[in-house]
Amino acid sequence: MIAETVCSAVSAAGLGIAVVTAYRKRFLTAARIAAYSLVPIGLVMTGVVEWLADTAFSPTAWAGFGVLGLSWMLFATTRAVERRRGGTRKERKAAKSAAQREAVAPAASAPSLAAGSRPSARPAGKPRAETATDDFSDIEAILKKHGI
Structure with a gap:
């Protein structure tokens, strides 16, 4: 009973503040205050406040x-x-x-490559200067495409 009375008083005070705010020509703020002040009375009307009061005590x-x-x-x-x-x-x-199932040397079943037969990332006959020039030619092509 007390919780409902307090919520009603808070709603009434909030609506009063909203009226004063609207009188000062601040309608958006007044509408927002009115919306907040209607929440407690809405909770009382739905029975949420009574349920909360019963639960709290x-x-x-x-x-x-x-x-x-x-x-x-x-x-x-x-x-x-x-x-x-x-x-x-x-x-x-x-x-x-899974660790026990894995072989002792997991790469033992794969054919091993000799150190000299490893494939390299770039061909052996191509010098490093040409790859750098190729990189710059790609960049130049991109810049020309964009008109720079």
């Missing part, structure tokens, strides 16, 4: 919030420990078995 509701907080804390703690360890037990076990 109920020991059972507060115990329920405490249980929810404890549950959240347990979830957060287990998640932090899981991250620190590097995943869940199943994920660690799967990673361990």
